[in-house]
Amino acid sequence: MKFWISSLSLLAFFFVLTLLGVNEYFFFAGFVVLQFIVLATAWNILGGYAGYVNFGVPAFLAVGAYSAVVLFKAISAPIVVQILGGGVMAGLLGLGVGLLTLKLRGIFFSIATVAVVFILETCVNNWRYVGGATGLQLTRPEGLWLFSTYTRFLFFMMSLLALIAVATARYVQTSYLGRGLRAVRDSEEAAECSGVPTLKLKLIACTVSGALMGVAGAPMPMYLSFVEPTSIFNLSYAISALGMPIIGGTSHWVGPLIGAIVLATVQQVVTVTISSELNVLVLGVLLIVFVIAAPDGIIGLFKKWKRFSK
Amino acid sequence: METLLKITELTKNFGGFTALSGVNLEVGAGERLGLIGPNGSGKTTLINCISGAFNQSQGSIELKGREITGLKAYQRTRLGISRSFQIPRPFSSMTVLENLLVPIAFVGGSDGPKEVEEAMAILQQMGLHLKAHLQSNKLSQVELRKMELARAMAAKPKLLISDEAMAGLAGAEVDEILQILFDLNATGITVIMIEHIMQAVMKFSQRVVCLDTGKIICQGTPSEIVKDPHVQRAYLGD
Numbered sequence: 001m002k003f004w005i006s007s008l009s010l011l012a013f014f015f016v017l018t019l020l021g022v023n024e025y026f027f028f029a030g031f032v033v034l035q036f037i038v039l040a041t042a043w044n045i046l047g048g049y050a051g052y053v054n055f056g057v058p059a060f061l062a063v064g065a066y067s068a069v070v071l072f073k074a075i076s077a078p079i080v081v082q083i084l085g086g087g088v089m090a091g092l093l094g095l096g097v098g099l100l101t102l103k104l105r106g107i108f109f110s111i112a113t114v115a116v117v118f119i120l121e122t123c124v125n126n127w128r129y130v131g132g133a134t135g136l137q138l139t140r141p142e143g144l145w146l147f148s149t150y151t152r153f154l155f156f157m158m159s160l161l162a163l164i165a166v167a168t169a170r171y172v173q174t175s176y177l178g179r180g181l182r183a184v185r186d187s188e189e190a191a192e193c194s195g196v197p198t199l200k201l202k203l204i205a206c207t208v209s210g211a212l213m214g215v216a217g218a219p220m221p222m223y224l225s226f227v228e229p230t231s232i233f234n235l236s237y238a239i240s241a242l243g244m245p246i247i248g249g250t251s252h253w254v255g256p257l258i259g260a261i262v263l264a265t266v267q268q269v270v271t272v273t274i275s276s277e278l279n280v281l282v283l284g285v286l287l288i289v290f291v292i293a294a295p296d297g298i299i300g301l302f303k304k305w306k307r308f309s310k
Numbered sequence: 311m312e313t314l315l316k317i318t319e320l321t322k323n324f325g326g327f328t329a330l331s332g333v334n335l336e337v338g339a340g341e342r343l344g345l346i347g348p349n350g351s352g353k354t355t356l357i358n359c360i361s362g363a364f365n366q367s368q369g370s371i372e373l374k375g376r377e378i379t380g381l382k383a384y385q386r387t388r389l390g391i392s393r394s395f396q397i398p399r400p401f402s403s404m405t406v407l408e409n410l411l412v413p414i415a416f417v418g419g420s421d422g423p424k425e426v427e428e429a430m431a432i433l434q435q436m437g438l439h440l441k442a443h444l445q446s447n448k449l450s451q452v453e454l455r456k457m458e459l460a461r462a463m464a465a466k467p468k469l470l471i472s473d474e475a476m477a478g479l480a481g482a483e484v485d486e487i488l489q490i491l492f493d494l495n496a497t498g499i500t501v502i503m504i505e506h507i508m509q510a511v512m513k514f515s516q517r518v519v520c521l522d523t524g525k526i527i528c529q530g531t532p533s534e535i536v537k538d539p540h541v542q543r544a545y546l547g548d
Contacts, residue, residue, distance in 0.1 A: 191401070194461060195417035197382075
């Protein structure tokens with residue numbers, strides 16, 4: 001109950017912010033932070049809970065984005081339909097990739113997910129309807145409903161999506177599904193011999209995780225008013241989606257949330273104050289520091305501190 | 311004695327290597343069966359085929375008259391086949407109690423206060439109740455072995471396969487595990503014990519089956535087995 005009260009209060013606060021005269025850049029940067037929360041949370045459902053490291057994040061993100069583009073171009077679908085369409089298509093991709101690759105373990109699964117990125121990028125590069133390799137310019141509406149600008153509206157939509165993603169990850173963690181996925185991560189053979197239908201659980205996790213990544217990608221074309229394959233299929237999305245849960249802690253749904261807020265905020269500050277080129281360096285340094293000094297992330301550090309202070 | 315497990319002409323090939331060749335075996339309900347054989351004789355492959363970790367190349371396996379050949383490991387566990395592992399495989403991110411709640415939730419289909427009580431009762435039986443809330447990777451070797459048996463018990467098995475549960479344990483610890491297996495069998499659970507500690511196998515088993523190079527070379531009571539020339543040859547050579 002506490003979770004829902006605080007989440008809905010935060011959502012209401014964001015809504016009020018969009019109606020006030022806050023600088024437009026806040027919403028532009030806030031959208032990225034919230035999108036990173038969705039991505040990190042989605043990645044953690046398979047990568048953190050079940051221990052299957054997915055490097056295919058850009059593929060899922062792109063399927064969400066390009067599904068939205070197709071829906072917009074074909075039937076002028078509203079953004080909510082674009083997001084739903086992107087989520088469904090990316091979820092189906094998750095199911096398909098899962099069926100083909102989840103019998104592989106460890107590094108083999110990870111390599112297979114990288115291959116999905118390159119395959120889809122090649123397809124999009126040669127698909128003229130969505131702009132091919134040169135990309136596609138989109139004209140977005142001025143404002144919507146109560147929101148004075150479309151950026152404010154997208155910021156609010158992404159807040160809602162972040163809430164849905166975090167609530168989903170929290171549900172998965174606390175349900176029998178989460179316990180089964182943890183068992184898979186610790187020992188797949190022992191899990192199977194304890195009655196856990198390991199392949200089924202991994203497929204559910206891969207589908208849910210993929211759908212949430214698609215949902216995060218769907219508003220991107222409208223957010224940027226442009227879409228092109230080189231940037232959306234960039235593997236830095238995969239490293240960020242993996243890095244944020246590692247920084248925050250993979251064992252709890254709060255971990256990716258903390259990691260995303262820390263990393264995305266630092267990256268936004270660096271972009272504004274120093275240079276956008278340093279973004280990847282910031283991620284790299286933070287990852288090295290956390291992997292060496294705090295492999296259980298900020299959550300792990302907090303738990304240690306709590307034990308120590310007792 | 312009613313037949314619980316029936317294995318017919320079981321063969322397992324790994325590429326060109328035949329690990330099991332035409333194995334026929336029946337295990338009665340409530341029986342204590344010892345499975346012995348030198349290293350590489352096919353003991354673990356046989357129980358991997360029974361538990362569903364491996365698919366056999368040929369042959370069939372029946373549990374209580376039901377064909378289970380094509381079933382996955384988790385489906386066999388749900389039908390009543392549980393096992394422990396040669397090298398303990400705890401769910402190390404979980405506490406001892408949580409380790410037991412995994413099979414209870416996935417085999418029993420529910421996960422609440424009643425199930426916690428059920429898990430605690432099993433831990434009490436194993437002498438692990440005081441460690442229930444300890445992280446499982448903090449357990450000693452003998453405690454890990456007990457937890458593996460406790461986790462196998464939490465799946466409410468009809469058939470428990472103990473794969474070298476006494477490996478690496480000291481004398482008193484071996485006796486502890488042996489007593490636990492006797493107690494479990496006394497509740498009606500059929501136990502297949504794979505073990506290299508011959509005194510334990512001979513003390514525990516009503517019947518002993520000896521495997522060598524993927525074939526059953528003899529079976530009988532412990533006293534018959536120790537005198538069998540095939541067994542002596544398999545262990546000591548010509």
